[in-house]
Amino acid sequence: MSTSLRLNNLRLDLDDPEESLPARAAGTLGLGPDAVLGWRILRKSLDARRVDDLHFSYAMEIQLPQAEADRALARTPSGGAGVEVRPFQAEAFEWPEPGSSPLEHRPVVVGAGPAGLIAGYLLALNGYRPLVLERGRAVKDRVADVRRFDAGGPVDPESNYLFGEGGAGTFSDGKLTSRGGGPDVHRVLEILADCHGKPSILYEHRPHLGSNRLPLVVRTLRKKMEELGGEIRFSCRVEDLDVVDGRLRGLGTSSGYIPADVAVLAVGHSARDTYDMLLRRGVPLQAKPFQFGVRIEQPQEQINRAQYGPKQGHPALGAADYGLSVRAGACDLFTFCMCAGGYVMPSVSEPGYFCSNGMSESRHDSPFANSGLVVTIDPAESSPHPLAGVHFQQRYERAAYVAGGRSYAAPIQWARDFLAGRSSRGKLPSSYTRNAVKPMDLGMLLPDKVVQALVKGLPIMDRRLDRGFLRDATLTGPESRGSSPVRIPRDAGSRQSPAVVGLYPCGEGAGYAGGIISAAVDGLRTARSLVASFAPPG
Numbered sequence: 091m092s093t094s095l096r097l098n099n100l101r102l103d104l105d106d107p108e109e110s111l112p113a114r115a116a117g118t119l120g121l122g123p124d125a126v127l128g129w130r131i132l133r134k135s136l137d138a139r140r141v142d143d144l145h146f147s148y149a150m151e152i153q154l155p156q157a158e159a160d161r162a163l164a165r166t167p168s169g170g171a172g173v174e175v176r177p178f179q180a181e182a183f184e185w186p187e188p189g190s191s192p193l194e195h196r197p198v199v200v201g202a203g204p205a206g207l208i209a210g211y212l213l214a215l216n217g218y219r220p221l222v223l224e225r226g227r228a229v230k231d232r233v234a235d236v237r238r239f240d241a242g243g244p245v246d247p248e249s250n251y252l253f254g255e256g257g258a259g260t261f262s263d264g265k266l267t268s269r270g271g272g273p274d275v276h277r278v279l280e281i282l283a284d285c286h287g288k289p290s291i292l293y294e295h296r297p298h299l300g301s302n303r304l305p306l307v308v309r310t311l312r313k314k315m316e317e318l319g320g321e322i323r324f325s326c327r328v329e330d331l332d333v334v335d336g337r338l339r340g341l342g343t344s345s346g347y348i349p350a351d352v353a354v355l356a357v358g359h360s361a362r363d364t365y366d367m368l369l370r371r372g373v374p375l376q377a378k379p380f381q382f383g384v385r386i387e388q389p390q391e392q393i394n395r396a397q398y399g400p401k402q403g404h405p406a407l408g409a410a411d412y413g414l415s416v417r418a419g420a421c422d423l424f425t426f427c428m429c430a431g432g433y434v435m436p437s438v439s440e441p442g443y444f445c446s447n448g449m450s451e452s453r454h455d456s457p458f459a460n461s462g463l464v465v466t467i468d469p470a471e472s473s474p475h476p477l478a479g480v481h482f483q484q485r486y487e488r489a490a491y492v493a494g495g496r497s498y499a500a501p502i503q504w505a506r507d508f509l510a511g512r513s514s515r516g517k518l519p520s521s522y523t524r525n526a527v528k529p530m531d532l533g534m535l536l537p538d539k540v541v542q543a544l545v546k547g548l549p550i551m552d553r554r555l556d557r558g559f560l561r562d563a564t565l566t567g568p569e570s571r572g573s574s575p576v577r578i579p580r581d582a583g584s585r586q587s588p589a590v591v592g593l594y595p596c597g598e599g600a601g602y603a604g605g606i607i608s609a610a611v612d613g614l615r616t617a618r619s620l621v622a623s624f625a626p627p628g
Contacts, residue, residue, distance in 0.1 A: 092127050093159045095119075096178035097167075100148040101137075104406045115152050118173050119162040128153040135295030136407070141399030144407070151178050183273040186622035188216065193627040196221055197620060198341060198350040200328050203257020204606045205597025205613035206356035207311050208278060212617040214320035217626040222320065223343060225327035225361075226254030229305045236261060240523045245438050245498070248325065251447070252360045252439040252571070255324070256308035258598075259606040262437070263429050263449045264299040266291050268607035278610045285310035296411070300452030328357075328364065331371045331590065338592035352624065354616055356597040356609075359574035360439045362480050364599075373578065373589055375476035378601050380575040381426060382483075383464030383540050384532060384567035385446045386505065387520060388559070390431050390459040396556040409454035412461070414554060418547030421539065426462035426572055430454050433521040436498050437571045443487035444494055444501075445570040446522075458521040462569045465543045469575060479575020482537075486568050490535050499526040501535055505563040508532055509548060518564050532567050540568075577601030585619045594620070 097115050102108070111131070113123040133149035154162065159177075167173040199210045202224035213220040225248055226232060232254035235246050252258045266282070268275050279292050282299075285307045291297035299307060312322055323345065330342030340349045357364045369375055390409050394402040397410035409430035416423055427447070431454030437447035448460045469478035493501050500522045503514045514529040533541050544565075552559040578595035580587055580602075587593040596602065596616045603609035 091156045092153045093156050094151050094153050094178040095159055095162060096132065096149060096151055096176055098149045098174040099172045100150060102146045102148065104144060104146070104401065104404050111148060111150060112152065115150060118167045119175065120165060121154070121158055121162065125154055125158050126152050127155070131293040133295060134290075134293050138397055141397070141401065144398060144401050181273045183277045186618060188621055188625050189623040191624050193624045194351050195349050196627045198223060198348065198353040199356060200341070200353055201257065201356035201358055201597070201599070202255045202312070202322060203356060203358050203597065204259055204610040205603065205616075206257070206354065207308065207315070207613070208281065208610040209354050209356065209596065209613035209617040210320050210322070211281065211311055211315045211318075212614060213620065214315045214318035216621050217319070218621070219319040219321070219627065221348070222315070222322040223326045223328060223341070223348070224255055224322060224324050226250075227324050229255040229260065229308045232256070232260075233305055242524070245441050247440050248327070250439050251435060251437055252358065255312065256304060257358050258360065258437075258571070259609070260304045260308060261301050261435065261449055262447050263427060263432065264301055264304045265427065265605065266297040266299065266607050268605065268611070270608070270611070274611050274614055275607060278607060278614060281311070282307055285314065298450075298452070301449045302451040330367060331373070331593070333371065333590050336589065336591055338590055350592070352592045352594070352620060354594045354596050354613070354620070355578065355600060356613060358597070358599040360571060361599055362440070365477055365480060365576055368578065369476060373587055373593070376577045376579060377469040377473070377476055377478045378575060378577040379466050379468040380479055381462070381464040381572035382467045382537065383462060383569050384536070384544070384565045385434050385448055385460050385569050386463045386563055386565055387434055387458050387460040388561070388563045390457055392558055392561060393430070393459045396558045409459070411459070412555060414551045416547045416550040416554070418465075418543040418550070421465045421543055423463065423465055423543040423547030426464050428459070428461035430459050431456045432458065432460055433523050434460050434500065434566050435523040436500065438498060442491055443484065444491040444498055445483070445487045445568050446500060446566045447569065447571060456521050460521065462572055463544070463565070464569060464572060465540055467537070467539070477576065483570045483575060486535065486537065487570055490568055493530060493535055494528050497526065498524055499528040500524070500566050501530050501532055502527040502564050502566045503530060503532045505548060505560045505565055508565055509545060520564060520566065522566065527566070532565055536568060573604050574598055574601050584623075585616055
């Protein structure tokens with residue numbers, strides 16, 4: 091008979107192979123290596139609190155004979171300062187039996203981003219044959235459309251950095267971090283790992299796939315859904331709701347009418363025309379706080395030196411990242427979506443507007459580091475309109491487009507010039523993917539709240555990051571699409587809109603998530619709610 095223990099804070103130095111972990115764990119417990127019957131990594135993180143003592147910290151599960159496990163729990167770990175040992179039992183992933191209420195039509199999922207794809211996959215896995223509607227194109231075609239735009243072509247309003255199979259996350263770095271944990275998060279990571287995502291995403295502290303790897307993961311997930319009986323229709327934009335006596339009866343789309351008594355609304359944070367349509371149809375919407383600011387960029391080598399000191403360049407480390415938050419006057423200024431070895435890119439989904447974002451590939455091999463640098467904007471402070479946040483974004487995105495010469499050139503400025511209140515001139519270094527930047531005074535393009543926070547907060551961040559944060563740093567902006575400015579209210583129990591029975595607002599566009607994993611988990615939980623309520627369609 092065997093049992094499992096969890097060991098926390100198990101140390102490996104940079105040159106130590108992971109294969110040494112079971113022997114290291116056994117030695118810490120005073121056991122011989124043959125006592126370990128099985129093992130797996132539960133968590134891996136880099137401990138960079140001291141640049142002179144960089145090392146990896148692990149949490150791991152080991153299986154031991156029952157008697158050895160009992161003795162290990164009774165003794166103090168040896169040779170492992172700070173190691174914690176306790177019994178381990180993995181939290182079970184719960185999934186309901188199908189409900190009894192019949193569905194007249196198969197469930198429809200609107201949007202093929204993380205929330206929509208995971209919801210569609212799990213519904214298909216349980217026999218519900220979902221129909222997924224995506225306004226954009228398949229990810230292979232979408233990649234080609236994005237490349238044409240980066241090469242100087244016009245923006246395609248239906249297939250771009252934000253719209254298309256995989257959603258906005260496909261071209262925004264591929265981070266798989268989440269503030270939450272538990273079996274739902276683990277189940278999503280399992281699904282992604284099984285779709286050509288690397289196995290280490292199951293335990294890395296900051297798992298990351300990269301924008302070069304995500305298209306394959308997205309395409310594989312969609313094909314699995316189709317093999318299970320699901321269907322996806324591309325270039326199919328939902329344009330209207332057919333609601334009778336407060337119940338959903340169908341969807342008006344660019345490809346014709348689709349009858350539906352259940353629809354998961356997972357449209358993403360930039361479907362502004364969809365928000366307009368929902369408002370016209372009487373679906374409750376609320377303006378919600380969102381992040382707004384700029385993207386700061388520096389040489390990656392500078393960040394490596396600040397974070398890793400003499401160990402920079404060690405093959406076990408890769409490109410260094412950072413996360414900073416400071417009090418800057420009346421608000422917090424904080425970094426967001428840091429892209430080590432990444433690129434600044436135009437997060438554009440409609441002609442005539444400009445905003446920036448960041449992405450990186452799996453190798454993190456760009457010579458630049460970049461990060462969002464944002465404050466939180468509450469649009470309700472200035473307007474009661476449900477779409478006040480959208481209108482706020484559009485105002486500054488339009489100004490940036492015009493200032494950039496109406497060509498999607500990125501407004502850019504040296505950070506030191508910004509603090510000095512002067513425009514930048516000449517050729518500024520940038521990883522901007524469209525290869526067109528325009529030096530100017532960003533202070534003329536940003537809200538006063540953002541300007542004031544940057545002026546107060548940047549010098550503090552510079553001191554915190556070894557007085558190297560601002561050296562050779564540029565600012566590009568605005569950064570306005572970090573989160574949804576709208577929430578679509580839903581009932582906490584049923585997850586349905588209070589105004590339309592059968593309409594399930596879901597994911598980041600509905601205001602209930604903030605990244606790939608949190609959106610996917612919201613899709614999982616919405617699919618679970620549907621399965622618990624309805625029987626599969628006949």
